[in-house]
Amino acid sequence: MLTQVQEPTIAKQIDFLSYTNPSDYSANLFEIESPKQNDVRQSRHGLYVAESTYWEDYYEDPDFNYEWNDGRLEEKEMPTSLSDLIKQWLETLIFYYLNFNPIARQIKSELGFIINLPNKRSIRKPDLSLILKSNPDQLKDLDCSYNGTYDLCVEYLSDTRAEYVKRDTVDKKEEYCGGRVKEYFIIDSKKKHTAFYKLVNKGRNRYSYEPLKPKNGIIRSQVLPGFQFRVKDLYLRPDPEYLYKDEVYKSYVKVDFQNVIKEKDDAIKAMEQEKRAKEEAIKEIERLKQILSTL
Numbered sequence: 001m002l003t004q005v006q007e008p009t010i011a012k013q014i015d016f017l018s019y020t021n022p023s024d025y026s027a028n029l030f031e032i033e034s035p036k037q038n039d040v041r042q043s044r045h046g047l048y049v050a051e052s053t054y055w056e057d058y059y060e061d062p063d064f065n066y067e068w069n070d071g072r073l074e075e076k077e078m079p080t081s082l083s084d085l086i087k088q089w090l091e092t093l094i095f096y097y098l099n100f101n102p103i104a105r106q107i108k109s110e111l112g113f114i115i116n117l118p119n120k121r122s123i124r125k126p127d128l129s130l131i132l133k134s135n136p137d138q139l140k141d142l143d144c145s146y147n148g149t150y151d152l153c154v155e156y157l158s159d160t161r162a163e164y165v166k167r168d169t170v171d172k173k174e175e176y177c178g179g180r181v182k183e184y185f186i187i188d189s190k191k192k193h194t195a196f197y198k199l200v201n202k203g204r205n206r207y208s209y210e211p212l213k214p215k216n217g218i219i220r221s222q223v224l225p226g227f228q229f230r231v232k233d234l235y236l237r238p239d240p241e242y243l244y245k246d247e248v249y250k251s252y253v254k255v256d257f258q259n260v261i262k263e264k265d266d267a268i269k270a271m272e273q274e275k276r277a278k279e280e281a282i283k284e285i286e287r288l289k290q291i292l293s294t295l
Helices: 051-058 081-100 162-178 231-236 240-245 255-293
Strands: 066-069 072-075 104-107 112-116 121-124 128-132 152-157 183-188 195-203 206-211 218-220 228-230
Touching: 051 066, 051 121, 081 104, 081 128, 081 152, 081 183, 081 231, 081 240, 112 162, 121 162, 152 162, 162 183, 162 195, 162 206, 228 231, 240 255
Parallel strands: 152 183
Antiparallel strands: 066 072, 066 121, 104 128, 112 121, 128 152, 183 195, 195 206, 218 228
16 A cells, blocks of 8 residues: 655755745755955055064964064065975075084974164064074974074065065065165066175174175085075976086085985995906916916
8 A cells, every 4th residue: 555655854945943845946046145345354465563562463374474663564475486495495405404414494384583773663574584503592392483583584576566575675685685684685577687796794783784605606605514406496396306416506406315325436436446356367367377387
């Protein structure tokens, strides 16, 4: 005997105490609301705020990356894809150097530091920075900012706006020099504004930046003795895995690996020399046998 099967019921959109027949179900039952215009956060670039407000509300903003320039919020520019590739290549090179000669700590997380000058005060977040172990101010494990002066700062310049170019080539150059950052590298993915500076003591507590000029196309850091690279390699980005074969980089890239290879080569040479010595000894014995046989 056939009995009528009751159709199942499903919950309504909002009222979970009432039910509806599936035949009444509509694909539009659950509507996705589009974000309201007021919910979209806008950049506060250019806004003037107190330093305490910057640290409290803007330093770790989840949507925008701000620096603080004498009271004014400055949104950090977005890097180009090529700038990001150059950044990865240079960071790898520095990693190899510090692995061989651990005299500094490489900071890649844009930790802000205060620059206090006679005429202004700013908080900057370098794209890449280094702290020498000889620096009296060292980062603690839980620090979210740096309470000292970096020894080397790198900025990857974006020229999408004129103010970005001025910020890296003029403003930060003046600030990093006044704050006693020993070396400052500006790397432009289009090469036009790429520059390298070293801090020079002019006496009587006066300092200035002078160009760190490449010799034969090679930049040699004074902050990191022995660290060097070809300027053109920043853009060519040869595979770091094989730079140990290059005369410019072999002094610090994969030195342990080079030593293993050398030990292996030396062992092979020693075995070959031993083999040749045995062969010569056998030949000498045969020669003496021939002489004795004629007596």
